[in-house]
Amino acid sequence: MSIQQRMINLQNISRRQTLMQDKHMLMIPGPTPVPESVLLAMAKHPIGHRSGDFSQIIGELTENLKWLHQTQNDVLMLTVSGTGAMEAGIINFLSAGDRVLVGNNGKFGERWGKIARAFGLEVEEITAEWGKPLDPQAFKAKLEADTQKTIKAVIITHSETSTGVLNDLQTINTHVKAHREALIMVDAVTSLGAVSVPIDKWGLDMVASGSQKGYMIPPGLGFVAVSPKAWKAYETATLPKFYLDLGAYKKATDKNSSPFTPPINLMYGLKVALDMMKAEGLDAMFTRHQRLTQATRAAMRGLGLSLFAPDEAASHAVTAVMPSTVDAEAIRSTMRKQFDIALAGGQDHLKGKIFRIGHLGFVSERDILTAIAALEATLQRLGDQGAKSGAGMAAAAKVLGN
């Protein structure tokens, strides 16, 4: 059958899919799949956010968020996207002119720099090629050279969603700790819930995240965890703020309240999601994400596809794949049309060059097998000569059989 004939067949299949529109499968790094029980909880009528009943919900959420963050620090909830949480994390603890080291090896590291510059910080970037992890030694050198202690903060993206790279936060952080003065600020948007981010153990000062990721709920809630050291910096930080003034959130959270109207229904969903996470347990959750990552990577190798991030710096939330003989966008399009599976594309200069498989949050071993099986069939359809039939499934099954 010619490729032309195959594409015509695909159009017909695509037409049939309209009957199957509720079979959509999200395999992107956000929004991630949402459990039915969370969706149904969100469909409850809102109650007043100043009521005793809702106050109880805020109290319970806050306790469970601290469990998820492995911390006794404050964990604050804001009505924002992940970017809003990142901005809140910067403007509350720094002032215009402050010198900061920003790690940039992807779209979200780049965004840290943009936010910091928008607020007049003096940004020094430590970069790595997209697809490669940041070099902890580069941070060490800068921090050790800073004998005047002018570096106010080191700002890192933990899991770089755009490339599937997990930066070595633990090692970078040891260098920050040796500096003693600088705060360590972390975008954990696609690491929280997927890999351990032990805030208290490592002494992370500010950790920002967003709801549509490991939290397993739709977008609309941002989270910021704040250490006592960061609160100390808050006292002298001078950037103007009101809606994102975390002092107001802390004051309200301490009384199981919120400074402004919170997204009540999303918080209903969060309650259910956190209960599910507690039932699974942190270790089991991290292990599941690790197994999904290993199975995905083994399968891609089996299929002869290149992995964009190296094994030793692989995000457990998302795997970026760089096909060589088939177009990445054609793969995504066929996966979408024939199998109704959404994969993410490349961003910016990686557009059309990579596709990304999300395995973050409410994703099971069955889901990843499904996605791999569909990908094999897709490569067949697109006439990828390199893809040995069954080789992806075989490799994944080997991982998941353990």
Added chain:
Amino acid sequence: MSIQQRMINLQNISRRQTLMQDKHMLMIPGPTPVPESVLLAMAKHPIGHRSGDFSQIIGELTENLKWLHQTQNDVLMLTVSGTGAMEAGIINFLSAGDRVLVGNNGKFGERWGKIARAFGLEVEEITAEWGKPLDPQAFKAKLEADTQKTIKAVIITHSETSTGVLNDLQTINTHVKAHREALIMVDAVTSLGAVSVPIDKWGLDMVASGSQKGYMIPPGLGFVAVSPKAWKAYETATLPKFYLDLGAYKKATDKNSSPFTPPINLMYGLKVALDMMKAEGLDAMFTRHQRLTQATRAAMRGLGLSLFAPDEAASHAVTAVMPSTVDAEAIRSTMRKQFDIALAGGQDHLKGKIFRIGHLGFVSERDILTAIAALEATLQRLGDQGAKSGAGMAAAAKVLGN
């Protein structure tokens, strides 16, 4: 029966209510009741916000939002509460040191002043006692005296949620228009959808609102409508911004996209809610809110309760009531425990002095009759001598019988 015996009975009733927990009735000015069809739409699985399908939803929402706002101006959607929308409305169009006139006759007028000061604006307040409307003449005098055109903006709360006062935006705006230079910025959080806010006809430069009000959906989405004149001011405004940079929202909205991850499921709900509004029509919607307001006010008078705002400045979203012989908090507590109806209390110095009945959004004539009937029974229980049995219902029925 003694009041003590009555309160014991109430405790028993309250215990029984736990079986009836899904019969809760929201009669507060936000969150407002949400239609079942909206709740069920929100319970759908999220799809990717960068997909073509979602792009179509953004396009449709934007068109319908313009219809609701009676404007051809941009109407932008942000993941924020109403306060976030207010802040975005200020920081995008003004710079530190700019002189602004702020109307303050309640908690939300006061909040405008707080936000403006937090960003270093030079705030001149025009105040009125809580419960009284702002005097347009006071604005006229200030604006006419400003021959040097140093006033950059006039900032007004249209419907003051804390007191149930509707400020005379139309007249105040004529004075702003005579000044020619100043922008007119409006908090329409509890006026949009309840009364006409004809943005294009009046020439309103910035109008901020939030989802949990007239929009009939849960909290988590903010809206900012921006005029060409405001966009002109944006070009030279210097306050730092990133997450709330409306230029980024405009750029994305023009391409049926969003700069950051939007609250997908709330937008599913908004789609249904806007379709419902279009089916009712703007005029019918405003008339319904007017009738609910008139029925509520007539009933309160029938029951011998004082209205906090005068007839000529009555908000069509919320009615504040000041009982004289019975405690406002006792009324709220009994309404909650016996009838499972939530009323709002007074804020700040009005705490315990007033209660507020919300009749905004998805509220029908049947709902307001229900609330009035329960209030009559509550006053009886609390031994209010002034409340003539049946007088509230009689007065409301007279209004609604027309």
